[in-house]
């Protein structure tokens with residue numbers, strides 16, 4: 738018998754709507770770190786004290802350069818809540834495996850989430866986010882929501898015109914604010930719409 742990841746977990750759930758009974762239909766939530774979780778353009782970012790709810794951390798990813806990052810544990814709680822009944826969480830960030838190693842523990846998220854192996858091109862094509870093609874390849878036809886501070890109109894229209902992509906939401910988060918209530922509401926309503 739071939740085991741399908743996620744099905745055993747789904748079997749334990751009760752009173753799920755029909756669309757949630759098939760784990761293959763559970764949408765992915767693709768998580769960008771810099772901008773949405775780490776609002777590096779916030780007016781307080783260069784100051785000693787982080788903004789309300791945020792704490793500064795000095796993190797040293799592979800490569801050895803130390804970066805100051807501001808994280809908000811409430812983001813972790815709310816992402817964990819979304820992963821309970823709406824999405825499967827996936828890292829879509831240049832932090833790559835360091836998202837699991839360094840960011841996840843500070844947000845109280847699992848440290849073994851899938852990581853999209855993004856590779857920033859030397860010469861991005863067009864005005865769309867450089868992640869778009871690699872994300873489209875990785876997700877296949879599975880529904881997904883993706884939040885990122887580099888999503889723009891060109892990114893959305895490229896995704897729209899990409900054949901065989903599943904239902905998706907490409908949602909821009911402002912890097913001077915980070916994820917806020919309205920963003921979580923948009924993500925939740927996308928999941929509910931499937």
Ligand SMILES: [Mg+2]
Nearest residue numbers: 769771772886
């Ligand atoms: Mg970003």
